[in-house]
Amino acid sequence: MLTLFAxxxxxxxxxAAVAVPLGRHARxxxxxxxxxxxxxxxxxxxxxxxxxxxxxxxxxxxxxxPPWAPTRLGLDGLSAWFLLLLGIAGSxxxxxxxxxxxxxxxxxxxxxPPFPLFLAGMALTLxxxxxxxxxxxxxLMSLASWALVAAEHERPENRAAARLYLGFAVLAGACLVPAxxxxxxxxxxxxxxxxxxxxxxxxxxxxxxxLGLLGAGAKAGLVxxxxxxxxxxxxxxxxxxxxxxxxxxxxxxxxxxxLLLDLxxxxxxxxxxxPLLVLxxxxxxxxxxxxxxxxxxxxxxxxxTIENVGLIxxxxxxxxxxxxxxxxxxxxxxxxxxxxxxxxxGVFKTGLFLMAxxxxxxxxxxxxxxxxxxxxxxxxxALAALIGVAAAASLPPLSGFASEWLLLxxxxxxxxxxxxxxxxxxxxxxxxxxxAAALAAAAMLRFFGLVFLGRPRxxxxxxxxxxxxxxxxxxxLPAGLTVLLGLFPGFVLGLAAPALQGLVGPVIxxxxxxxxxxxxxxxxxYAPLVIALLLALLLGITWMLVRRRSxxxxxxxxVWNCGFVExxxxxxxxxxxxQPGAAGIAQPLRRMLGESLLRAGETVDMPAPxxxxxxxxxxxxxxxxxxLLLAPVARLRDRIAAEADRLRHLTIRRCLxxxxxxxxxxxxxxxxxxxx
Amino acid sequence: MSFGQLPYDVSHLLGGGMLLLSFVLLYQRRVGAVINALxxxxxxxxxxxxxxxxxxxxxxxxxxxxxxxxxxxxxIPLALxxxxxxxxxxxxxxxxxxxxxxxxxxxALVALAILVxxxxxxxxxxxxxxxxALALSVVLxxxxxxxxxxxxxxxxxxLMTLENGLILAAVGVAGMPLVVELSTAxxxxxxxxxxxxxxxxxRERFDTVDTGFLERHRGEAE
Numbered sequence: 001m002l003t004l005f006a007x008x009x010x011x012x013x014x015x016a017a018v019a020v021p022l023g024r025h026a027r028x029x030x031x032x033x034x035x036x037x038x039x040x041x042x043x044x045x046x047x048x049x050x051x052x053x054x055x056x057x058x059x060x061x062x063x064x065x066p067p068w069a070p071t072r073l074g075l076d077g078l079s080a081w082f083l084l085l086l087g088i089a090g091s092x093x094x095x096x097x098x099x100x101x102x103x104x105x106x107x108x109x110x111x112x113p114p115f116p117l118f119l120a121g122m123a124l125t126l127x128x129x130x131x132x133x134x135x136x137x138x139x140l141m142s143l144a145s146w147a148l149v150a151a152e153h154e155r156p157e158n159r160a161a162a163r164l165y166l167g168f169a170v171l172a173g174a175c176l177v178p179a180x181x182x183x184x185x186x187x188x189x190x191x192x193x194x195x196x197x198x199x200x201x202x203x204x205x206x207x208x209x210x211l212g213l214l215g216a217g218a219k220a221g222l223v224x225x226x227x228x229x230x231x232x233x234x235x236x237x238x239x240x241x242x243x244x245x246x247x248x249x250x251x252x253x254x255x256x257x258x259l260l261l262d263l264x265x266x267x268x269x270x271x272x273x274x275p276l277l278v279l280x281x282x283x284x285x286x287x288x289x290x291x292x293x294x295x296x297x298x299x300x301x302x303x304x305t306i307e308n309v310g311l312i313x314x315x316x317x318x319x320x321x322x323x324x325x326x327x328x329x330x331x332x333x334x335x336x337x338x339x340x341x342x343x344x345x346g347v348f349k350t351g352l353f354l355m356a357x358x359x360x361x362x363x364x365x366x367x368x369x370x371x372x373x374x375x376x377x378x379x380x381x382a383l384a385a386l387i388g389v390a391a392a393a394s395l396p397p398l399s400g401f402a403s404e405w406l407l408l409x410x411x412x413x414x415x416x417x418x419x420x421x422x423x424x425x426x427x428x429x430x431x432x433x434x435x436a437a438a439l440a441a442a443a444m445l446r447f448f449g450l451v452f453l454g455r456p457r458x459x460x461x462x463x464x465x466x467x468x469x470x471x472x473x474x475x476x477l478p479a480g481l482t483v484l485l486g487l488f489p490g491f492v493l494g495l496a497a498p499a500l501q502g503l504v505g506p507v508i509x510x511x512x513x514x515x516x517x518x519x520x521x522x523x524x525x526y527a528p529l530v531i532a533l534l535l536a537l538l539l540g541i542t543w544m545l546v547r548r549r550s551x552x553x554x555x556x557x558x559v560w561n562c563g564f565v566e567x568x569x570x571x572x573x574x575x576x577x578x579q580p581g582a583a584g585i586a587q588p589l590r591r592m593l594g595e596s597l598l599r600a601g602e603t604v605d606m607p608a609p610x611x612x613x614x615x616x617x618x619x620x621x622x623x624x625x626x627x628l629l630l631a632p633v634a635r636l637r638d639r640i641a642a643e644a645d646r647l648r649h650l651t652i653r654r655c656l657x658x659x660x661x662x663x664x665x666x667x668x669x670x671x672x673x674x675x676x
Numbered sequence: 677m678s679f680g681q682l683p684y685d686v687s688h689l690l691g692g693g694m695l696l697l698s699f700v701l702l703y704q705r706r707v708g709a710v711i712n713a714l715x716x717x718x719x720x721x722x723x724x725x726x727x728x729x730x731x732x733x734x735x736x737x738x739x740x741x742x743x744x745x746x747x748x749x750x751x752i753p754l755a756l757x758x759x760x761x762x763x764x765x766x767x768x769x770x771x772x773x774x775x776x777x778x779x780x781x782x783x784a785l786v787a788l789a790i791l792v793x794x795x796x797x798x799x800x801x802x803x804x805x806x807x808x809a810l811a812l813s814v815v816l817x818x819x820x821x822x823x824x825x826x827x828x829x830x831x832x833x834x835l836m837t838l839e840n841g842l843i844l845a846a847v848g849v850a851g852m853p854l855v856v857e858l859s860t861a862x863x864x865x866x867x868x869x870x871x872x873x874x875x876x877x878x879r880e881r882f883d884t885v886d887t888g889f890l891e892r893h894r895g896e897a898e
Contacts, residue, residue, distance in 0.1 A: 653772060653826070656819075663816075664785070664788065664816070667788055668788060
């Protein structure tokens, strides 16, 4: 099985190498992405194989690697679960990109080689059995995705986004390397088995928690470190942002789960879950709120990704807390919720980003204020979008509801931990998570309504065309999977049993029974098939009653258009002001929550009576991470640069003295260490 | 091998001689005397290499000794003297750190080298341990000389001492391949040429070999 996996990795690396000389060929995109599709399907097959047998597999030592230890590839339940997600997201993204050029927006040749490397880096991170290979894959993933974010660097905002993205990627690496180093230091070896055998204690454990949270959080987009996400996703090509949002943030969460839940051992205290819970709740709330205020389709989806990453982190934090309190079944419930939501979100968010790409190709814009009424021009895209949006809004019987229900059940069981502080925190977390889910539903409603319903808002939007064949297939694949995952979450969670064993130890029972999801001791359950049947029945009866059993004959009347007159024939889309716009729908939430959480503000500039200039109204918000985190960091960077600049003015003798002093200092340190 | 055995005592004596000459180099107030001491140190290095060749039964070390003698005891000092005469340089040593403080710093560096090397090499052969400590001291003193002297020729001398220390460490270890020695010697020759050219350049442009004078002409110093 690992042979197949290694073969797929090789195919990806070869594709990247071949794409460099042949990138300018007209068919290069098609061939390259078809290769990526095949490799991704291979990943799905490997992951399913490992999950179905439930046995971890490990390869022979690889013929290359670091000189100090043999390097092995290996997959256990946890990595296979995320590999499944990577394979699905990668397949959809590759399929979408096979239409590269058909829609008149060919990718630049420089965007081709990093894509297979991006996939390979993520797969390598998952298949690593030692810290070196994991960090190597992680950095490969970061660098390749940076190259993809910077692919369309003609526009200055893309360059700025790529720079910020690289900064956060460097931060992630700079935190993860010492985190694994601390673990390896107490274990004496870099491979995971040795690290598990020697879990860290005391300040080392706290440092690993902090560094791991910073490192993986910066890559996943947890709240204080989320600033790159809403900028980098719109900058990257659509299939790349789909993969970044659907798979890459999950790989970061995989690293977080691997580091904190697996490698640090099962004996860590209960309070370890608290930082994850707090950061996750903050991410969920902020992401969902921002998703309601953004007016760019991809930025909106990126903010929704922040929300979902927060929800998954809440699940992981709860699992840590429950496990520390010896509540095995509840830990399995929370971890199961996190894993299921990771998969579900990865699938539907991939579909949604691809949909944004299809809309960009078909209707020429990402801005919500330039789209509208696309359900007529792009029916297949609209169907896929509807499914994805409903899942993101966590409507039953789709996949988003199943995992968020499970997560809320886990949160509501927070009182079982005896610590009163944690009980209060879990209750607050449940409130925040529920609020985030409601806000996300509002954001998705606004998104779908503005893009697909109503009338077109621009001539280019009115002339939209349906997506070409591969793009449509790429949209329908995640949409279909979203429905399936939603209808059979029990089966899917059954597949995750080996992964759960990796996270919370030998599981007493997976929180699922057949197709049902079952929380706790079977007191509550969620049967999506029954819900779906009931919903269908209800809809059918309503339809019957309205259409067949009503006493009067059905008559179609004009739609009430909010009191505005019909558009004149020479203005086919109507006056744009007769339709609600993105800012208008966002206004109530911006005033209610945005003013306190996002420093939202409005300014009205009214001309004095008699003045002829127009009045001006401006509304906006500032993400708190900008002034609170990025600006001080930028000031610090400038100060350091100014200090470092003074080194340039040193004389030759002083430069030599500096290196001499460093050498003597290091020797003195060595002597001191030996004396101890 | 320990105290009282001839191979150990002789190599210890030669290494100690090199260290003593390093201090002599630091102490000198005239450039000509510095070059003399440098030549003497090169000669002792050649002796140490030859003694190691005899003790270890490694005939290639005789070649090392020959190269060290030819280059360091004869050729380079001669070249430096010629340079000194041709350029008609100041014959006094211009220091950045006074002679007395330099010597104190040198003693501290030797102590540091011993503190570092002896515990690390606790398990290995005695001769390598002592030799390594002496060689590290010589290296550190060479660096100290480079940063406490303003004259370019003295800085070249410091670099040479540093390299002598490296070679002393290399010959003390059994089985050191000759290739490394040859390349190191060639490297030093090249460095000397570079240094010579450097000095000529300074002489032509500014009529002095004080590198402190150079700093004002870099364009970016205040």
